[in-house]
Amino acid sequence: MEDNAITMAGAITDAKGNRSLRPSQQANKDSNLHVKEIRPDSIVLRGYKCQICGVAAAHEIICLPGSGYGDTEKDFCVAAAITRDIEGLTIVETRRPSDARDEEEGWDVRKAGNITQTFLIFEDVFVPNDRVFMCDEAKYTGRLLMTFTSIYSAAIGACVAGQGDIMIGAAINMARANGLSMKPFQDKLVQMAINNEITFGLGLGAMMRGKKQASGLFVPDALLAHANKTQVAKLPYETKVIAQDISGGIAETGCFPSYQDIQSPAYGKQILAALTAGADGETRARAARLVEWLTVGGGIPGCMHGGGSPDGARLVVKAMTKWEDYAAEARRIAGITSELADSAPAKK
Amino acid sequence: MEDNAITMAGAITDAKGNRSLRPSQQANKDSNLHVKEIRPDSIVLRGYKCQICGVAAAHEIICLPGSGYGDTEKDFCVAAAITRDIEGLTIVETRRPSDARDEEEGWDVRKAGNITQTFLIFEDVFVPNDRVFMCDEAKYTGRLLMTFTSIYSAAIGACVAGQGDIMIGAAINMARANGLSMKPFQDKLVQMAINNEITFGLGLGAMMRGKKQASGLFVPDALLAHANKTQVAKLPYETKVIAQDISGGIAETGCFPSYQDIQSPAYGKQILAALTAGADGETRARAARLVEWLTVGGGIPGCMHGGGSPDGARLVVKAMTKWEDYAAEARRIAGITSELADSAPAKK
Amino acid sequence: MEDNAITMAGAITDAKGNRSLRPSQQANKDSNLHVKEIRPDSIVLRGYKCQICGVAAAHEIICLPGSGYGDTEKDFCVAAAITRDIEGLTIVETRRPSDARDEEEGWDVRKAGNITQTFLIFEDVFVPNDRVFMCDEAKYTGRLLMTFTSIYSAAIGACVAGQGDIMIGAAINMARANGLSMKPFQDKLVQMAINNEITFGLGLGAMMRGKKQASGLFVPDALLAHANKTQVAKLPYETKVIAQDISGGIAETGCFPSYQDIQSPAYGKQILAALTAGADGETRARAARLVEWLTVGGGIPGCMHGGGSPDGARLVVKAMTKWEDYAAEARRIAGITSELADSAPAKK
């Protein structure tokens, strides 16, 4: 894929339906993508995938099971590659925050890449066998998910760090556009940088402790990677809040004159004059709109639930932490020789 | 005003221009609202006020100086009441985050009050003397600002607490719409409640320590009120992040199918089916859109810079804290009898 | 009591025994203070109270039930006043962090009040009826506890704020003793002050919303008071960490030359010279030892579990927050008309 520059979108998240029920228990089986039929040369897929990023720019959509499953859920254990224009697939692009403003004409328009998310509706999609990677094999789904989330959670640290670096730059620009130097904000800027370096460096640490699998695939350390995911779901928010703090109300509130108003012969010049500070009105408007876009609008990275929720990551941290080893070592240091184990559930 | 149910918008924030220069030093004197002329029966106002909330719903606009000023800035020391339709005033309503989506037809539309912010352009607005409260009196501007920010910072705690309570409710609804109970999220919900009670209760504390002025006006304690402002600029963000954490990706990313797509005869039914979980698709869509609106979109309260920036509030905390008293008391407890004072600036 | 300047120690915390069992289920009934016998003119008390503050300085010890109890625990529902020297009571004063150093001779000694905690061993203590306030009345114990914790949690905010003010002063003194001014630390000092004002002001807010009971006792609002307790268990720690940050390693590590070493004819003068910085060695030593005492040693206020644990306070916040009202209001704003209730427990 890499050699041929084929771009892929990972379609993992199912519509799921009622979160208290397993896929096979849902009122509507389509709530999760599933194998409707196994034919000699192909399989037939039905169901919904939701909030899938990057489909618009992808050659191939890689469908994967949305969770680890037991044997009762075999129909939902499917991994396959499909092309974007495959018959039976409907792609519904979602709206984004403030999308209508981004797409207005004028210099208010942001040309650079917006996020894109889609709902995928599979209605009897035929996938030939040579594009099917998994079918029915429940026992591999847990490991597949762990491999994916480990890679994702290690790599996403660099992703949000890069976005955070732009937030630093955007905040510096706003300080200057306001007529100030970056100096009075230096402590805050350093805190933004530290936040970015944490998710970047902790992801690297997860990679450093990673292991090569028999297949040749290199998988980061699950514990460190998922610890990183909990920070990815936390630190970028703090970084954004600092960007808003530095930038002032004009960038924080998301309230800004429309491009049309600024073009008005009657009062557009005055709006531009009102926007003028340490830089001309247009420059300051562009600087403010970028901070807004990064912190209120379309630039939000989905750092909370993308690649799995932080609570899911905490479950992995819980599963991989050697609680009893730590307790035993603490007993040794404390000179405790008797047993100490969990007692019965607490009193009612 | 209260007896006659006359609503007011407070127009405090000037366009300001270059933040490193005083109003009188700006290239464009209109960067700050000022008195252009004093006539026997009236004054003439010129300049720009920015990001003024509630103008659309106000009978009267109360203009106030945007900062405390010295005698060089007398022209900018003006307080006056004007009606919204006064001649020479242009009101430019700003756009809001995701406003185009809010205003679409259908059940996606939010009928309840959106925020509104305006830019006010004063071009030779005549204000009769009986509507002028201050003109030229620089010496009162600092006290006026402190009175305003003390009242605002005490009261805003309850405002954001109320918004936070709705965030709690919206998050509970999303958990249920996802098919879950609120129980696994109880710790997070309690944290949201604590955040809300802090800003509410600390504001009350500021009021309790407040004093009645000779005029009859009751003004909260400045130190506690401004300490509260620093939390108002911090805790609601944490509350929002928790709301996104509980609600899931559908509410967090701000990416959601458009109302038009959901109405589509070709695939609308399927989108609704994909949205169905612990509740029908429309209910879950409405629940998700409210969380999005509260945490990404138009419901953002401007809690960072509204009523003054948190750094401004910290300056008040700094000014009102008895540093030397605390240092002296610590010396007494430590048994230190020699002097201890700030030394010269640090080595280069 | 106030008129006669009689000091009291509140003895609430029982030894408790196994936290998963009720008092009546403990292997050793003495794990909780209880009424061993009811006689015509008196009651007989047995059992252990732990970590009771202020006994050494109290005229009267006020025993209260350590929890709210049901009817099965009637023996443990006892409130009574006893004098410190009552027959059958053994008071075991505990050690404190670094107590031996505090009590050394020399200017290293801290004369000012140290904390004091005791274990109280009741072995058939006879209390005459006119000193018994409650006996057997389980139904009042819950309310008694809530009244106590509400008053405590509101008032403790001011207590730790006062300690925090001393930490501010101690940190300023250390900065100066190090040869620096407080200026480079101003942001950190302001954060310390904000932390202090939060617990102080939120406690005031709880009082402001309090209500006078029929007895004449004024009880703060339970929700705000217990929200405050969660901050009392959090913010003083942050304040201490900042004090250590400002003060430098000499105050942070708790490692300091002994007073005896400093008196040594062979090398004491050199140690004092090594301690000399922006102030003479003795002054700096005293300043450093106060920061250490406040942040590592005997000055630690027990702000975590004193007056009940933060988790207990969270339970009160949970019990008193109107979750369903918030959810209903959020449904109204979102335009949701269908029911939304907690579903069954999550899938296994």
Next chain:
Amino acid sequence: MEDNAITMAGAITDAKGNRSLRPSQQANKDSNLHVKEIRPDSIVLRGYKCQICGVAAAHEIICLPGSGYGDTEKDFCVAAAITRDIEGLTIVETRRPSDARDEEEGWDVRKAGNITQTFLIFEDVFVPNDRVFMCDEAKYTGRLLMTFTSIYSAAIGACVAGQGDIMIGAAINMARANGLSMKPFQDKLVQMAINNEITFGLGLGAMMRGKKQASGLFVPDALLAHANKTQVAKLPYETKVIAQDISGGIAETGCFPSYQDIQSPAYGKQILAALTAGADGETRARAARLVEWLTVGGGIPGCMHGGGSPDGARLVVKAMTKWEDYAAEARRIAGITSELADSAPAKK
């Protein structure tokens, strides 16, 4: 050194004297270790090093300059190895928090390694040339310090993570000794684990981005390493507070019956009974004392200022972050074509 199992103590921190003055400006030149005389075959050292860890267990003391210096400070640019028993060196071991209690007889005693810190007084110490690594060479001191702090700040992450793992185990033991299971504390324990993994993994990330120098020495990436130091000065405190939260007041307050009292024939048995909960009294006492030792007493790792202060680390983050690159990239994305640079200092 490694081949011969020779242990070393790094003596970096000078007594410093007044922090606003350079070493050469100090009233007492001994405030910083310096070369008093250069002889043909040796150098003569004088001055004070403070708070040096591990001297008691070291074969060799490695003296290094305590800061980066310019040419005016040549006398202080000295690196040398000395043996612990060298003539002219006085080693003053400091006291530690609660040291007297640790050293009492009985099972209250902690046998495991306590921290050790010393003041080193150099009075004309002769060091032969083959043990001198640097003398007078100011230009290398900055680089030496950066190399040291980069290695230290990367490695210290694993150090405090290991201590944090023991805090996890100690807290689990206390929960069980209290009669509870670890389950109700699972979220808090996971947070402790995450804190530990962050400093561990971020340190690994710094190593992964490190570079081999011409000498063969491998030096971690300075930016990531110093970002880690800021977390090492923050997260262990949070971990300790959680340990206290889980463990209850008996471990938090540092107030505990003395070993002598527990041995008392008159009331020792009762104290042990009062300590009995989910485990026998001695076991619970040992468990509680370990938590106290780790969070209040001698086990405190000096994570704040060890290896340099967090503010020093922030200066490195500041120096190594590409602020202008980020600002330029943000301008490109925002479509800003005009210049935007820092303006003059803010208005007075």
